[in-house]
Amino acid sequence: MSVGAxxxxxxxxxxxxxxxxxxxxxxxxxxxxxxxxxxGVVVFLIGVVLLVRRRQTDTVTRTEGAGAAHVTRSTTRSSNDDLV
Structure with a gap:
């Protein structure tokens, strides 16, 4: 939306x-x-930067049991080939 604006x-x-x-x-x-x-140039550049940052996702899962904690981190990044 900000790119169009x-x-x-x-x-x-x-x-x-x-x-x-x-x-x-x-x-x-x-x-x-x-x-x-x-x-307009500033808003366009901010929109492009936010669009690029949106394509990265970090997920953290924490499981606590009786005596130990287990933490799993997963990072998902989409490539530029998915944009077409």
Whole structure:
């Protein structure tokens, strides 16, 4: 979801920065467009990082018996071939 939001922010910012030319004394739409494009890039990169981190799962199982404890750790990582 954040990847799409980042792309949308970037596109809207590019439209404001390069395509809209309205005379306005209060707000500079070009600057707002550049700010939105920068925010879109940041949101896109955060989304990609979170997407990569989500593909790793750690599971810890702890079983306690009469006198000893048994701990099992399992790590599952998916490869990039699963993305297709």
């Amino acid at each position: 980042g792309i949308a922010l970037f596109v809207i910012g590019a439209i404001l920065a390069f395509a809209v030319n309205l005379p306005n004394e209060f707000v500079d739409l070009t600057t707002i467009g550049y700010i939105m494009m920068g925010a």
